[in-house]
Amino acid sequence: MSLQVNNICKKLGKNVIAADTISFKIKDGELGALIGPSGCGKTTLLRMIAGFEKPDAGDIAICGNEVVSVSHNIPPEKRMAGMVFQDYALFPHLTVHENITFGPEKSTKSEIEKLISTTGLSGSEKKYPHELSGGQQQRVALARALAPKPGLLLMDEPFSNLDIALREALSEEVRLILKEYGTTGLLVTHNQHEAFAMADQIGVMQDGRLLQWDTADNLYYKPASYDVASFVGEGAFIKGDIDESGVITSQIGQFSSEHVNGFDSSLPVTIFLRPEDVRIDSDSEYKARLIKSHFRGPGRYHTFELPSGDQFVCLDKCPKRRELNKEYGISICNQKVRIFQYHPCPDRFLQGICCQVIR
Amino acid sequence: MFQHINNNRNFIVSLFFAGMVISPVMVILLSGFQAEIEIWTHLKQYVLPDLVKNTAILIIGVMFTTAVLGISLAWLTSFYDFLGRSIFHRILLLPLAIPAYVMAFIYTGLLDFSGPVQTFIRSTIPSIAPYFPQIRSAWGVIAVISLSIFPYVYLMASSGFRSMGKSMIETSQSLHAGRLYTLFRVTIPMARPWIFGGLILVFMETLADFGAVSVFNYDTFTTGVYKAWYGFFSIRAASQLASILVVIVLAIFIAESYFKKKQQFYTNGHQAVVRIKMNRTRSFFAFGFCAAIFGLSFVVPVFQLLIWTIASFTVEINAHYVTLLKNTIVLGVMGTVFTMGVAIILAYSNRSMGDIKTGIVSKLCLSGYALPGTVLAVGMMGVIAWLDKTLIEMIGIFGGYPISGILKGTLWLLPVCYMIRFLTAGYTPVFSNMTRLTSSMDEAARIMKVTGFKLLTKIHLPLLRRGIITGSILVLVEIMKEMPVTLMLRPFGWDTLAVKIFELTSEGEWERAALPAITLVLAGMIPIISLTFLGRNKKQNVITG
8 A cells, every 4th residue: 555544633723623533445556636615724734744734633644654643643744755736846946956956865967868768858958947947847846746756645736727728738748647657646636527537536625624535437427425426527416305115206207216315205315417417308208498508519508497496407418409498208217226315314315325226 | 055054053053143133232221221310301401392393394394295206206217118118117215325414504605695606695685695594403304314215115105006917907997987086086095005114114214314313513413422421421321312313223123024025915917917008298397397306305315416526526536535535445345354254144044934932033133223323322331331341350250450351442343233124124035035946946856866065055155145245245345334323433543434434524625525335426426326227147047936
C-alpha cells in the first residue's frame, strides 16, 4: 500500500469540521482522487497527508511507514511525498532546470533529461517561469515534484488555473506520465471529469466526510448515498411512495426490490434518474410535459415536468424536435434504478438500494 | 526558518515597534489634554489665528496648483502622443529630487529684490520693476512648494489613468460619448481614488513642510512649533501647538486609507490605452506646456544651483564639507539599517496575512510618515524626558549619582525617529516582494528537503533582495534630505548637509548653501533614475497565470 489513511479527524477553529473519521487506501502505482465542492475539506486532507497540517486523531502511512499518528509526526521533508501546488509555487528566480533539480537529492543527468523530455519541456530548460505559458508552468511543477522520485505524489487542484481544453489534454497526459513512472498519486479537484480522466479510485467528500471511495463507474451507477448521486454526473430525483410489500409507486413508474428492510412505508422515497435512464415512449401510461429542449451533441436534452412538479432530463438520441408544452409518454429504459428514502431524523436520505423496474 | 517563529512572538515584536511609533503622538496628545490655561490663552490670542490662516491658505493653494499641474500632465502623457512624450513621461518625476527647502532658497535667491531677475528688470525696463510680484509671499511659497511636489499628483494620476485600461474608454466611446465627455464622466472620476491619494500626500507634505516656509519667513504650524520650542524654550507650548497638528494628521490619515481601499475596486482591464497621436500644432503646445513645467521645476533650479556651486566651489569644498557629508552618511546608514531591519521583521510578521489585530498593529507601525518632522521631534523630546526621568530614578534606587539626561541629546535618538518617519518607504518594496514569496513556495521547498538556513539563502533572500535594496536606497535618500527632526534632535555640533542648508539659508547665504544642496539633489536623483529609467529588472520574476 502506498497510502493508508485511517480514521483521520481534524477540526479547523471551533466549528468547522475539515475531516470526520476519514479512511481510505491507494495501492502501489494507482491514482486516487478526492472530489467535492469547495470547502469540503479535501485540500486540508491532502495537506495532512503531506505533513503541512496535523490531524487531531487517526494515522497515515506512506509506503508502509507511519508518518503521523497520535504519538509521532514526521515533518513533510521526511515523508517520501512530492507535491504539485495549486499555484505551482515555482521559484521565480530559478530557471526551469534549476527548479526541477532544486532538492538536495541529485538525480543523474540522464534521468533529468528523460524527465524533461517526458514532461514535454525540452528546449525550455533555460527559461524562467514567467516566460512560460500556464500549461508549461504546470509541466515544470509536475517534473519538479517527480524529480526526487517520490513514493507518493500529491496534487492540489493542479489544473484549476488552466483553460478547459488544456485541462483535459494535460490531465490525460499527466496520467500517462505517472503511469510510466509507476508513481502512486492522489489528486484533489472540484472537477469530476478531471477525476474520471485521471483516477483509478475516487473519493467524494462533503462537509469533512468521505461519502464514498470507489471507482468512477460505481460512483456513477451505484452511488452509495443521495449526496453522491446528486454530486456525481447529472440526474433528477422523483418523489415516490413505498408500501409494506416493498413496491414503490411514482408518477414515472413502479419499482420493487428485495432489499427493502429498513425502509419505512410511512416515509416518502425518491427515485434517482440519469438523463440516459429515460426515453420517450408513446405507448407508456406515464405522461410528462415537455418544458425545455435543447440540442446536445448526439441527440437532444429534453426537460420534462411531472404533474407533481418534479422535473427530470431525458437524453433523446433522436435529434428530432419535439413540441414544447405537450405531454409525452415516458418510460424507463434501464432494468434497474436507485432509490433513496428520506429520513426526517437526521434529516437526510438513507443509503440507496437497487430496484427492479416493474412497469 | 521564519515559518517556525511563533506567530505570537511576531505579533509581540510588531506591537513593540507600534508602541515606539505612536509614543511621540501619545505624549503630544496627552500634553494637549493637560493644556495649561495660561499658555493656551496666549496661543489662542496671539499665535493661532495667524498660523491657522497661513497654513490653510498654503495647503489650499498648493493642493489646487498641484492638482491642476499633476492631472493635466498625467492626462497629456497618458492619453496622447506628442513630441517628447516618452521623455517627459519620465523626467517629470525628477523635481522630486529637489527638496522643497532647496527649491525655496533657489527661487528666493533668484527672484528676490537683490536677485538677478529683479536687478536685470530694474536696469532694463525700470518702469515695470515696482509691479514685480513679491516672492516672499503666500503666492511665492505656494508656487515653490507646488513645483517641488506636484509629481506626487502626476504619478498617482498617471497610474490611475493607466490602471483603467482601454476597455473603459472604448466602452464610453461605443456609447457615443465624445472625448471631453469621456474625460469628465469616465476618466477623471475613475482615477479619483488615485488623484485624491496623491493630493492627500501633497496635503501631508505641505502640512509637514518646515524648510521651505522658513526660507520665506512664512509662519505655519510647523514653524510655530519650532519657534515655540526654540525661541521661547517652551516645550509645553510646542506640544500644544503640535497636538493640533496631530489631530489634523489623524483625520487626513483616515481619509487616505479610505481612498487606498477604494483603488482596488477601480482597477479594470490590463490592456494598455492606445495613445492618440496629436496634430502638429497641438503637439507643439503639449510639448511647450510640459517643457515649461519641467523647466521651472527642474532645469532652472538645477542650473541656478550649478552656477552658485561653481562660484563658491573652491571656498566651500573643504574639511567642513567633508565632515558634513560624513555626518549625513553616518546618520543615513544608521537610520537605514535600523529602518530596514524593522521593515523586514514587520513584513515577515504580516506575511501570514493574519487577523485583524496584526493588521491594526502594522497599520500603526506604518503611520509615522504622516507625522510632520517638527511634531515628531517635540513628541520624541517628551518620550525621552520621561524615559530619562525613569532611568535616573532607577539609578538612584541603586545608589548611583543622578546625572542630567542619559538618552537626551544622544545620537541614538535620530535613527529611531527616522525609522518612525520613513518605515513605509522601506517596508512597501520589501512587502511587495514578500507577496511573491507565497507560503506554497516554502512548502514546495520543504517537501524537497530544503529547510532552515538553506531555505533562507536559496529562496527568501534572492526573492527579497530587490525589495530590500530598493527600500534601502529610498530610506537612505529620505534620511539624507530630512531636516526638521535632525535639526531639533541632533547632538550639539553634529551638523548634516540639510541642517547646514537651513542655517545658511536663514542667513540668506544662497551661494554657500548651493554645494550641500546639489549634493542632496544628486543623491535624490539616484532612486528616481533607478526606478523610472532603468525600469524593472529583466528577470522580472513575476508569474502570471
